[in-house]
Amino acid sequence: MDNSFLKDRAVILLNETAPGIVYTATQELAAWFEGITGIGDADISTGKNIMLPSGKAIAPGKAAYCLKEFMRTQVFLQGIFEAINDLLLQKASVHIVYAGTGPYGTLITPLLTLFSPQQVRLTLIEINPISLEALEKVYAHLQLSEFVDEYLLTDAATYQLPPDKTADIIISETMLAALKNEPQVAIMQNLIPQLKPGGVFIPQQITVAAQLVNFGKETAYMMGEADDPQRIFLKEIYTVSQTSLPGEVETIVDIPDGISNNAVALFTDIYVYKNHLLTVNNCSLNMPVRVTKIDPPGSVNQITFKYMMGEKPGFQFTLN
Structure with a gap:
C-alpha cells in the first residue's frame, strides 16, 4: 500500500513550526485512523476505561483523542524520532516496546514510514482488547505488520519481557496532569529496569x-x-x-x-x-x-x- 499520506504527515509533524499546519496534520491523521479502525474520539460505544491495580487505562475513544492534541503528538514524535536515530548510530536495529498503544499506536505508527523493518522492531503492549484489535487492523491495512514482533494484551505495569527481548527504547505515555489516576509511574517502575544498557525510556523525566x-x-x-x-x-x-x-x-x-x-x-x-x-x-x-x-x-x-x-x-x- 502507498503510505505517502502517513509519511507526509509524519514529515510535517517532525519539521513544521507553524501551529496551524501542525494542528491540521493531526486532525487529518485522526480522521484517517478513524476511517481504518472505526474508532474516533467521539465514539463512546467502543469500550470503557479499565481499572487496574496501578490506575486507570483509558477507553479506546479517549486514547484516540490524544492524537488531536497537536503539540503533545508533535513533541513526542520529534523526541522518539531523534532517540531512534541516535541509537541507530550505534546499532543496526532498535527494539522498541510501546506500552499503552491505544487504537492507533499514535507515537510510533507515523514514524515507521521513515524506517525499515530491519531498523525498527516493535513489541506493542495494550491492556484494552478493543484498542489492540484496532491497532492490528491499522498495521494490516497499512502493511506495517512486518515491523511487529508481538502484539501483547497485558498489563504493562507487571509484564516481564523475555530475557532475549529486552528493549532499546520503551515508550509509555499513560498519564494525566500531575500524574493522577493513570498508571504512568507504575509502568515506569516496572519497565525501566528492563531496558538494555544505554537504552532510553520515553518520556525521560x-x-x-x-x-x-x-x-x-x-x-x-x-x-x-x-x-x-x-x-x-x-x-x-x-x-x-x-x-x-x-x-x-x-x-x-x-x-x-x-x-x-x-x-x-x-x-x-x-x-x-x-x-x-x-x-x-x-x-x-x-x-x-x-x-x-x-x-x-x-x-x-x-x-x-x-x-x-x-x-x-x-x-x-x-x-x-
Whole structure:
C-alpha cells in the first residue's frame, strides 16, 4: 500500500513550526485512523476505561483523542524520532516496546514510514482488547505488520519481557496532569529496569511542581489578555525519570508570607527526550491542577504533599 499520506504527515509533524499546519496534520491523521479502525474520539460505544491495580487505562475513544492534541503528538514524535536515530548510530536495529498503544499506536505508527523493518522492531503492549484489535487492523491495512514482533494484551505495569527481548527504547505515555489516576509511574517502575544498557525510556523525566497562582490571571494569560500570569514557584514535589524511580514520596512545601496569590496548583513538565519538552499549557498533560485555596492569606504555613500509588494514584495533601 502507498503510505505517502502517513509519511507526509509524519514529515510535517517532525519539521513544521507553524501551529496551524501542525494542528491540521493531526486532525487529518485522526480522521484517517478513524476511517481504518472505526474508532474516533467521539465514539463512546467502543469500550470503557479499565481499572487496574496501578490506575486507570483509558477507553479506546479517549486514547484516540490524544492524537488531536497537536503539540503533545508533535513533541513526542520529534523526541522518539531523534532517540531512534541516535541509537541507530550505534546499532543496526532498535527494539522498541510501546506500552499503552491505544487504537492507533499514535507515537510510533507515523514514524515507521521513515524506517525499515530491519531498523525498527516493535513489541506493542495494550491492556484494552478493543484498542489492540484496532491497532492490528491499522498495521494490516497499512502493511506495517512486518515491523511487529508481538502484539501483547497485558498489563504493562507487571509484564516481564523475555530475557532475549529486552528493549532499546520503551515508550509509555499513560498519564494525566500531575500524574493522577493513570498508571504512568507504575509502568515506569516496572519497565525501566528492563531496558538494555544505554537504552532510553520515553518520556525521560516527568516533574511536578507546586506553585501559587491567581486563576483569574491564569485565564487572562491564556486568553492573551495579560503578559504574565504572575505565578510564584514554591517547590518541585515529585520527579520520576529513567534514573530515579520513587514510589510514594512525601514533600513539605513552605508557604511564603505576604503573598497575594491564594491558590495552590500543580504544574507538570514532561521531558520527552533531550530538548523535546512539554510544559505549562502545551497540552492537557501540562494544565495547572488546582489543589487548594489559602483563605484567608497567611492562614497556612506549610503544605505536605504525598504521592500515592495504587488503584487511584495521585497526590494527597495536608495543610499546616
